[in-house]
Amino acid sequence: MNNFMFGRYIPGNSWVHRLDPRAKLLLCFIYIGVVFFANNFWTYLLLTVVLLGSIILAAVPARIFIRGLRPLFWLLLFTVVIQIFFGAGGHVYWQWGVFSITHDGLVSAGLILMRFVLIILISTLLTFTTQPLAIADGIESLLNPLRKVHFPVATLALMLSLSLRFVPTLMDEATKIMNAQRSRGVDFGSGGLRQQIKTIVPILIPLFVNAFQRAVDISIAMEARGYRDGENRTKYRQLKWRSADTISLVGFVIMAGLVIALRQLT
Amino acid sequence: MADGLAIISVSNLTYQYAQSEAPAVNDVTFDVEAGDWVAIVGHNGSGKSTLAKLLIGILAADSGTIDIAGTRLTEASVWDVRETIGMVFQNPDNQFVGATVADDVAFGMENRHVSRDVMIRRVKEALLQVGMWEFRDREPARLSGGQKQRVALAGVMAVAPKILILDEATSMLDPEGRSDILNTIKTLKQKLNLTVLSITHDIDEAAQADRILVIDDGRFIEEATPQALFEHGSDLIAMGLDVPFSAKLTELLAQRGVAVPAHYLDEGSLADWLWKSRLTK
Numbered sequence: 001m002n003n004f005m006f007g008r009y010i011p012g013n014s015w016v017h018r019l020d021p022r023a024k025l026l027l028c029f030i031y032i033g034v035v036f037f038a039n040n041f042w043t044y045l046l047l048t049v050v051l052l053g054s055i056i057l058a059a060v061p062a063r064i065f066i067r068g069l070r071p072l073f074w075l076l077l078f079t080v081v082i083q084i085f086f087g088a089g090g091h092v093y094w095q096w097g098v099f100s101i102t103h104d105g106l107v108s109a110g111l112i113l114m115r116f117v118l119i120i121l122i123s124t125l126l127t128f129t130t131q132p133l134a135i136a137d138g139i140e141s142l143l144n145p146l147r148k149v150h151f152p153v154a155t156l157a158l159m160l161s162l163s164l165r166f167v168p169t170l171m172d173e174a175t176k177i178m179n180a181q182r183s184r185g186v187d188f189g190s191g192g193l194r195q196q197i198k199t200i201v202p203i204l205i206p207l208f209v210n211a212f213q214r215a216v217d218i219s220i221a222m223e224a225r226g227y228r229d230g231e232n233r234t235k236y237r238q239l240k241w242r243s244a245d246t247i248s249l250v251g252f253v254i255m256a257g258l259v260i261a262l263r264q265l266t
Numbered sequence: 267m268a269d270g271l272a273i274i275s276v277s278n279l280t281y282q283y284a285q286s287e288a289p290a291v292n293d294v295t296f297d298v299e300a301g302d303w304v305a306i307v308g309h310n311g312s313g314k315s316t317l318a319k320l321l322i323g324i325l326a327a328d329s330g331t332i333d334i335a336g337t338r339l340t341e342a343s344v345w346d347v348r349e350t351i352g353m354v355f356q357n358p359d360n361q362f363v364g365a366t367v368a369d370d371v372a373f374g375m376e377n378r379h380v381s382r383d384v385m386i387r388r389v390k391e392a393l394l395q396v397g398m399w400e401f402r403d404r405e406p407a408r409l410s411g412g413q414k415q416r417v418a419l420a421g422v423m424a425v426a427p428k429i430l431i432l433d434e435a436t437s438m439l440d441p442e443g444r445s446d447i448l449n450t451i452k453t454l455k456q457k458l459n460l461t462v463l464s465i466t467h468d469i470d471e472a473a474q475a476d477r478i479l480v481i482d483d484g485r486f487i488e489e490a491t492p493q494a495l496f497e498h499g500s501d502l503i504a505m506g507l508d509v510p511f512s513a514k515l516t517e518l519l520a521q522r523g524v525a526v527p528a529h530y531l532d533e534g535s536l537a538d539w540l541w542k543s544r545l546t547k
């Protein structure tokens with residue numbers, strides 16, 4: 001688990017770290033949306049420059065980003081290979097049965113790879129620089145308009161924040177249960193598929209039962225502390241929108257406009 | 267006892283779980299006066315925790331009444347009653363609602379519609395009181411059990427209840443964390459004139475109390491001061507309590523033929539007694 005960097009938070013106090021989570025979520029959405037409009041060298045160049053600029057502003061070392069990409073390496077390779085061999089159209093360089101390498105196939109493989117990498121890197125940048133809690137706050141605040149259609153935003157936010165709070169607790173518990181079962185002779189990660197699935201059961205069931213017990217306990221504790229419903233509560237934590245947020249949002253909107261304009265070049 | 271000062275007044279309380287054959291709480295009557303520290307002790311399954319849940323209205327009694335600070339506990343008044351009671355539960359992990367220490371302390375106030383400015387001030391006050399202010403931005407996963415219980419205590423203190431109920435609040439802590447929490451509670455009690463009702467196995471916690479109520483099979487079987495109760499010596503084990511160290515020592519001395527005093531001595535007075543008895547030899 002320790003080598004798994006994807007989705008982690010790297011503490012820091014850079015320009016990007018200090019941005020409002022709402023702003024960062026919006027920036028991320030804009031960027032990912034615009035990636036799908038990019039279609040030529042200049043648009044990708046612009047997107048890459050903006051991404052690299054953001055990474056530099058976030059002051060997160062490049063090797064951590066590369067470690068974040070590593071678990072996705074095989075997925076990337078698989079998609080690219082599929083695109084190369086099954087892409088059709090344009091000049092045919094090589095052919096064998098249903099497999100062929102064509103000019104258009106190579107181009108679309110390149111595009112897909114580029115898009116994948118850009119999207120993964122920008123979302124990694126979001127999780128590296130934003131605490132899960134802040135992301136939850138940001139999501140809640142962005143969902144606020146949905147209150148108008150009676151969507152239970154406050155309840156959803158509470159559920160989100162409770163789940164996030166219990167992730168490390170449940171991870172610890174899973175490790176404890178695994179070690180306890182190991183000490184009784186359960187052998188994890190060996191044997192055939194059937195055998196391996198069977199060894200999951202002695203982890204899963206106690207974990208579920210304990211989670212139910214926790215849910216009961218925490219709901220009693222919440223009720224004892226005066227929790228009635230998600231609505232009508234005051235909030236201790238507040239998000240602050242600053243000028244840096246507006247500046248970066250304007251910057252990304254301009255970038256989006258430019259990408260759509262440059263799209264016409266080909 | 268019922269002299270009008272009682273802040274908690276329970277009479278003929280009975281509760282039976284749907285699946286069980288015998289009532290978990292059976293015809294229980296007691297009063298707690300404002301500013302008192304009362305301990306309820308009993309072995310596992312004696313009905314202590316059920317009693318705690320009845321007191322804050324999580325469970326509704328089959329019969330009997332509960333009056334808290336002059337209000338009769340009913341379905342309509344349950345939220346008002348909860349305003350006056352703060353409760354710390356057993357498992358430090360399962361009562362930590364907030365994502366960070368400060369958020370958890372603020373949770374109770376958020377529920378009571380306290381404005382944000384007041385909340386910020388009171389979170390700080392409460393965390394300073396329990397000595398956790400420098401941990402305000404920590405997540406629960408990075409705290410020890412004792413620290414989590416201190417945060418739970420701060421969360422309770424921030425809403426300024428009149429009554430503090432400890433439902434085995436120290437039973438999952440190590441000895442150090444336990445005495446730490448008990449000292450904090452003692453200080454808070456004095457400062458804020460709290461009424462403390464502690465439900466416990468722990469001998470040190472019971473020894474802090476002004477009165478001890480012993481519960482067995484859902485019934486109160488004895489009510490005494492810690493002094494009087496600890497004179498039972500090894501009978502305490504049957505009541506779900508440990509024997510205090512000084513009582514164990516007294517008993518071992520008696521076995522070896524030392525003429526020890528018959529009444530209970532705490533560690534200080536036992537040391538005094540030993541000291542004097544050597545002088546007269």
